[in-house]
Amino acid sequence: MIVQKRKLGQSGLSVSCLGLGTVKFGRNQEVKYPTTFALPSDDAVSALLEQAKSYGINLLDTAPAYGSSEQRLGRLLRDREDWVICTKVGEEFVTGKSYYDFSADHVRKSIERSLLNLNTDYLDIVLVHSDGNDMTIIDSTDCLEALAELKQRGMIRAIGMSTKSVEGGMKAVDLTDVVMVTYNPSSTEDEPVIDHALANDKGVLVKKGLNSGHDCEGGVEKNFDFVLNKAGVSSIIVGTINPAHLEDNVRVATKALA
Numbered sequence: 001m002i003v004q005k006r007k008l009g010q011s012g013l014s015v016s017c018l019g020l021g022t023v024k025f026g027r028n029q030e031v032k033y034p035t036t037f038a039l040p041s042d043d044a045v046s047a048l049l050e051q052a053k054s055y056g057i058n059l060l061d062t063a064p065a066y067g068s069s070e071q072r073l074g075r076l077l078r079d080r081e082d083w084v085i086c087t088k089v090g091e092e093f094v095t096g097k098s099y100y101d102f103s104a105d106h107v108r109k110s111i112e113r114s115l116l117n118l119n120t121d122y123l124d125i126v127l128v129h130s131d132g133n134d135m136t137i138i139d140s141t142d143c144l145e146a147l148a149e150l151k152q153r154g155m156i157r158a159i160g161m162s163t164k165s166v167e168g169g170m171k172a173v174d175l176t177d178v179v180m181v182t183y184n185p186s187s188t189e190d191e192p193v194i195d196h197a198l199a200n201d202k203g204v205l206v207k208k209g210l211n212s213g214h215d216c217e218g219g220v221e222k223n224f225d226f227v228l229n230k231a232g233v234s235s236i237i238v239g240t241i242n243p244a245h246l247e248d249n250v251r252v253a254t255k256a257l258a
Contacts, residue, residue, distance in 0.1 A: 019059030021239025027067030134168020169193030198232030
């Protein structure tokens with residue numbers, strides 16, 4: 001089983017249609033999953049990354065707010081050039097609580113730290129980790145300008161925003177390379193954003209495609225089919241630390257596109 005690769009808008013990047021979310025690599029506090037879990041060992045993470053690679057998965061989604069996820073990827077990931085790493089700026093998770101900083105100064109420091117943590121000299125994709133106030137971030141902070149400057153300097157290959165509103169998503173499509181939106185059969189509000197991205201040849205990453213592991217309306221198969229066959233979607237990000245779940249997700253994704 002090898003998952004399909006798709007172009008990420010005009011970014012020049014090619015991403016697996018199934019991306020591996022890594023929040024569970026580094027954080028198990030204050031997470032919105034239906035069951036609790038222990039953080040995996042280094043050996044378990046390494047094995048899962050090798051397994052993902054064997055299925056053709058090249059997209060990894062991480063963030064500073066995902067606890068030790070970035071550091072563990074930087075320590076354990078082999079063959080950096082074979083992977084497309086997506087990380088974020090704006091949200092910090094410290095002593096069990098999130099806080100947000102969208103200033104240019106914080107963006108620069110966050111990027112420098114991510115490069116160090118991930119043991120790399122470039123980041124493939126950097127998204128703004130919205131706190132829900134998308135338009136305020138876009139209109140009233142210098143966050144996107146700072147990311148554009150770092151992209152110009154070659155530190156980032158594509159910039160974008162993980163949005164929480166249709167208005168913010170539409171604007172992010174206009175101003176950046178990639179948008180990350182929520183999309184599944186029971187949450188279709190962001191569909192106009194996906195359509196707008198398709199019309200403008202911008203990349204679309206889907207979060208919560210399986211409703212964060214909560215009950216999927218119609219089952220996992222229906223959700224994968226619904227998301228991956230929506231025109232404009234580049235990849236669905238699904239987080240897991242369970243090898244059997246990963247194998248099942250690959251099987252269902254390949255079946256949805258057969």
